[in-house]
Amino acid sequence: MLPGVEYIEVEQKFRLLSPVEELKAALVRRGAVPGAPARQVDTYFNAPHRDFRDDPVVSEWLRIRQEDGGASLNFKRWHPLEEPVKTHCDEYESAVSDAEAVRRVLAALDFTELTVVDKIREEWHLDGVAVAFDRVAGHGDFVEFEFKGEAAGVEEATAAITAFVGGLGIELGERVNVGYPHLTLGFRPEV
Numbered sequence: 001m002l003p004g005v006e007y008i009e010v011e012q013k014f015r016l017l018s019p020v021e022e023l024k025a026a027l028v029r030r031g032a033v034p035g036a037p038a039r040q041v042d043t044y045f046n047a048p049h050r051d052f053r054d055d056p057v058v059s060e061w062l063r064i065r066q067e068d069g070g071a072s073l074n075f076k077r078w079h080p081l082e083e084p085v086k087t088h089c090d091e092y093e094s095a096v097s098d099a100e101a102v103r104r105v106l107a108a109l110d111f112t113e114l115t116v117v118d119k120i121r122e123e124w125h126l127d128g129v130a131v132a133f134d135r136v137a138g139h140g141d142f143v144e145f146e147f148k149g150e151a152a153g154v155e156e157a158t159a160a161i162t163a164f165v166g167g168l169g170i171e172l173g174e175r176v177n178v179g180y181p182h183l184t185l186g187f188r189p190e191v
Contacts, residue, residue: 044181071097128149
């Protein structure tokens, strides 16, 4: 975790080019610990006081995630706001005991549903990095590398992820600089 920045996320995402088994084998050789696959259904909402889609580069998302064993409410604001390639985000997330109640609260406050991302995620952990294998319905296979270790700042965390990915010796595929809701809504900012 980044010191003093408990609510910051640093990650890199790639469309999988090589078979997923090659990447998993490389992780196993390095001692990674696999997790069980879980279905995550993420419903994204738009705010009534401002349209998140109004900016040329969508940088904010509000979502409810439902998965086996629980649900959460999450808000992300990606930085730098005006740039198409984001380096990190402010992330505020909390477990919720009743996702339907939260959905009804949002509807009562005039929040509207934007899109749903339905995916199967399998998360592995190694050397302060969470590696998430995602099969996103209608969009294919991806892998995300999220920094979970100690770093002095975003730049150091980004360098750690880049070194981690480079050390795997696997050709991953194109870097994806947008979130899954961007893909489901058809947003492809120029990079």
